[in-house]
Amino acid sequence: MSKNFRVLAAVTLAATLAAASGCSSTRDEDSSSSGGGSSNLVGIAMPTKSLERWNNDGAYLDELLKKAGYETSLQYADNKVDQQITQIQNMINQNPKVLVIASIDGTALGPVLDKAAQQNIKVIAYDRLINSTKNVDYYATFDNYQVGKLQGEFIVDKLGLKDGKGPFNLEPFSGSSDDNNAKFFFSGAWDVLKPYVDSGKLVIPSGKKLSSNDDWKNVSIDGWTSQKAQSEMDNRLNSYYTGGKKVDVVLSPNDSLALGIEQSLESQGYKPGTDWPLITGQDADLANVKNILADKQSMTVWKDTRTLGEQVSKMTDQIIKGETVETNDTTTYNNGVKVVPSYLLPPVVVTKDDVKTKLVDSGFYTADKLGL
Numbered sequence: 063m064s065k066n067f068r069v070l071a072a073v074t075l076a077a078t079l080a081a082a083s084g085c086s087s088t089r090d091e092d093s094s095s096s097g098g099g100s101s102n103l104v105g106i107a108m109p110t111k112s113l114e115r116w117n118n119d120g121a122y123l124d125e126l127l128k129k130a131g132y133e134t135s136l137q138y139a140d141n142k143v144d145q146q147i148t149q150i151q152n153m154i155n156q157n158p159k160v161l162v163i164a165s166i167d168g169t170a171l172g173p174v175l176d177k178a179a180q181q182n183i184k185v186i187a188y189d190r191l192i193n194s195t196k197n198v199d200y201y202a203t204f205d206n207y208q209v210g211k212l213q214g215e216f217i218v219d220k221l222g223l224k225d226g227k228g229p230f231n232l233e234p235f236s237g238s239s240d241d242n243n244a245k246f247f248f249s250g251a252w253d254v255l256k257p258y259v260d261s262g263k264l265v266i267p268s269g270k271k272l273s274s275n276d277d278w279k280n281v282s283i284d285g286w287t288s289q290k291a292q293s294e295m296d297n298r299l300n301s302y303y304t305g306g307k308k309v310d311v312v313l314s315p316n317d318s319l320a321l322g323i324e325q326s327l328e329s330q331g332y333k334p335g336t337d338w339p340l341i342t343g344q345d346a347d348l349a350n351v352k353n354i355l356a357d358k359q360s361m362t363v364w365k366d367t368r369t370l371g372e373q374v375s376k377m378t379d380q381i382i383k384g385e386t387v388e389t390n391d392t393t394t395y396n397n398g399v400k401v402v403p404s405y406l407l408p409p410v411v412v413t414k415d416d417v418k419t420k421l422v423d424s425g426f427y428t429a430d431k432l433g434l
């Protein structure tokens with residue numbers, strides 16, 4: 063699997079580079095191109111440097127686009143919506159061909175994207191959908207619903223819920239309420255877990271109300287921060303887990319939340335290998351993979367962000383050359399104004415047993431970095 067993946071990635075990259083070098087001399091003047099501005103520039107707006115994945119995402123996409131012959135402007139917005147809008151406006155002033163945007167608040171970019179559209183600058187929503195505007199041309203992401211489904215299925219499987227085991231104490235969390243992905247992650251997981259909550263095999267001692275997927279904001283951690291997740295978990299454990307009651311399982315949508323939750327469990331005296339609960343994650347962040355190896359996290363849903371970078375680099379190139387842009391989903395992602403043609407990549411579960419075969423053999427991490 064990982065070898066195939068690597069070969070596929072290399073082939074994709076080689077094709078992108080070959081195609082790009084073939085027409086780089088005419089790109090600037092090509093009036094038939096679908097990309098907007100007059101420059102050779104691609105703007106990349108990333109949400110924050112504070113979470114590991116966005117640093118990797120930004121750096122890799124920047125590298126690929128430069129190798130393909132484009133100039134780039136890569137900006138990080140410190141998770142501040144206004145800052146991201148200013149950065150995008152500044153990029154528009156430089157008249158790029160394409161803007162690639164991983165938004166902070168998916169509903170806040172309408173006005174600035176109106177300006178991009180006036181200059182015929184094309185927009186790719188990167189990883190997170192941009193909502194409530196017609197001025198988003200493409201979306202490239204991992205299958206976000208599938209991420210949550212994999213987390214839910216992992217919990218069902220590990221707890222033996224299908225064999226009638228339980229009841230188990232569950233504490234559910236969801237991601238930032240301004241991130242469109244968070245709703246998909248939660249829905250994927252809750253479609254799998256809710257039947258067991260309804261049958262009483264999963265009990266939520268903190269009493270969080272989650273009677274439908276639409277209630278996901280009742281367990282949101284805004285900004286996806288580890289600190290907020292830690293203090294929320296502290297609150298739940300202090301208030302509802304008295305008299306020897308223990309939490310058996312935590313649905314965490316990603317690794318930054320899982321890290322905070324794991325710190326909380328540690329400070330409350332939970333011990334790996336004894337009473338440590340099952341806990342899910344997403345992203346295969348370094349600290350979390352180390353925690354998986356140390357039995358403090360049960361799994362992570364790995365999204366090989368290199369493949370996302372390669373796909374977006376390819377789509378950017380196709381837009382600029384006026385070629386058909388590759389998509390594989392034209393039904394799922396309605397942003398409130400239109401269905402945005404999307405390319406969805408497959409997420410992959412990683413547990414302690416396959417850290418080496420999936421994360422090391424694919425070159426995502428060196429064994430050394432993981433202390434293996």
Ligand code: BGC
Nearest residue numbers: 113189190241243286316345
């Ligand atoms: C991404 C996740 C990430 C989260 C926090 C989401 O939009 O899809 O991979 O963990 O943001 O950065």
